[in-house]
Amino acid sequence: MTDSGNKKVVFRIAGVGFSLAVESLMEISEARRSDIDTSVADPDHGLLGLISFRDDAIRVLDVRKLLDLPSSDDDSVLMIVIGTDGAWGFTIEKIDIVAHEGEFKECVVPALLLRDGQRPFAALDVWQNEPLVRFDPALIEQLKVSV
C-alpha cells in the first residue's frame, strides 16, 4: 500500500504556481473540451459547463476567470476536487509534481497583497524557493467573476 496522505500537488495556471492538498483531490485526467457540456455554461458566474463524473454531472468551473487569469485553450489536465457541496472540476496547464507536505513551508499573505473583498487563498506554500498559491476549493468556489 502506498502512502497517499499528507501530500500536495504542485500545478500551474497561466504561469502561476499552486499547491493543492491531495486529500482535496478526487481525480486527475486528460482535459478534453468535447467532454464538457457547455449548453449550461454561465460565464458571468465562472461556469464552463458540466461533465460526467462517476455517474453524476458535476460543474466545471472557469478557474482562470474566477482568478482573473488570462484565458487559454491549451489546458491539458482536468482536476476534480471536493468542494463544499460536492465535486467540481477545473482545467490546468500542467502538473509539476506531487510532493510530501513536509517539503512545503507555509507563508503568511502580506495584508497589502490582495484586493479587498475577495480572498482567493488564505496562505502561500513555499516549495523549492517558489511561493505557491494554496488552492482551497472551498475558497475558490465562492469567488465571483471580476467585471
Added chain:
Amino acid sequence: MMKMILLTLAGQKFSSSVEKIRHILAEPEIFPLVCLRRGICGIILYEGETIPVLDHQASGDIGKYLVVFQSDYGDVGLSVDSGMTIVDAEDGSFESVVSEEIDALASQVFSFKGVSYPLLDLNNILTQLTD
C-alpha cells in the same frame, strides 16, 4: 549623520532616506500571484518572508535592482533602473513641493548639486493603492 539614496524609477529621479531601506537586492525573481491589489505586480521571497513588489514601471519592465523599503504597511519592494548613489543629507537641502506639483510619489524634494530629487513617500503611495 543622515544619508540619502538617489535612484531612478521608471526613468525618473527620486530620493529616499537610507534609513527607510531594508535591503537592496540584485535581480530577485518576482513571482506572479492571483487577484493582486492594483499597483502590486507580484512578490519576492527573501529570507523566508514574502514581500509585495510595487508595479510602478509604466513599461512593465523590471529594473536591475529591487529596493525593499520599510513602510507603515510592512515591507514593500520597488524596482529601480540602475545604479544608486548615496550622499550625506547635509550636502543637499530639502524643499517642499508646491501643491500643484504634489503627486502620489512625492511631496518634498531633496536638492543635491543643483538637481531636484523628489522624496519618495511610500506611505502615501500605498495609501492610494486601490482594488
